[in-house]
Amino acid sequence: MTALARPTHGRMIGGVCAALARRFGTSATTMRVIFLISCLLPGPQFLLYIALWALLPSEDKAKTRAAW
Numbered sequence: 001m002t003a004l005a006r007p008t009h010g011r012m013i014g015g016v017c018a019a020l021a022r023r024f025g026t027s028a029t030t031m032r033v034i035f036l037i038s039c040l041l042p043g044p045q046f047l048l049y050i051a052l053w054a055l056l057p058s059e060d061k062a063k064t065r066a067a068w
Contacts, residue, residue: 005059014053 004023006015012032021031039045 004056005061006053006056008059014049015058016049016052016056019052019056 004019006019007022008015010028011018012028017031017035018028021028024031035045035049
């Protein structure tokens, strides 16, 4: 498994679904569909997406941090 970081290429809005897809070895499209289907269920999906968007580092920042 790879480190959890938002990719700089291949993201649609914030890159959260692309980062989760890369982490768990699925396609980004599959992860986006799973997220959209989960939005039909009650719960804090949008808040979780926004929190992950704010908390996950961007891929280029994660690489510079790993170099330290």
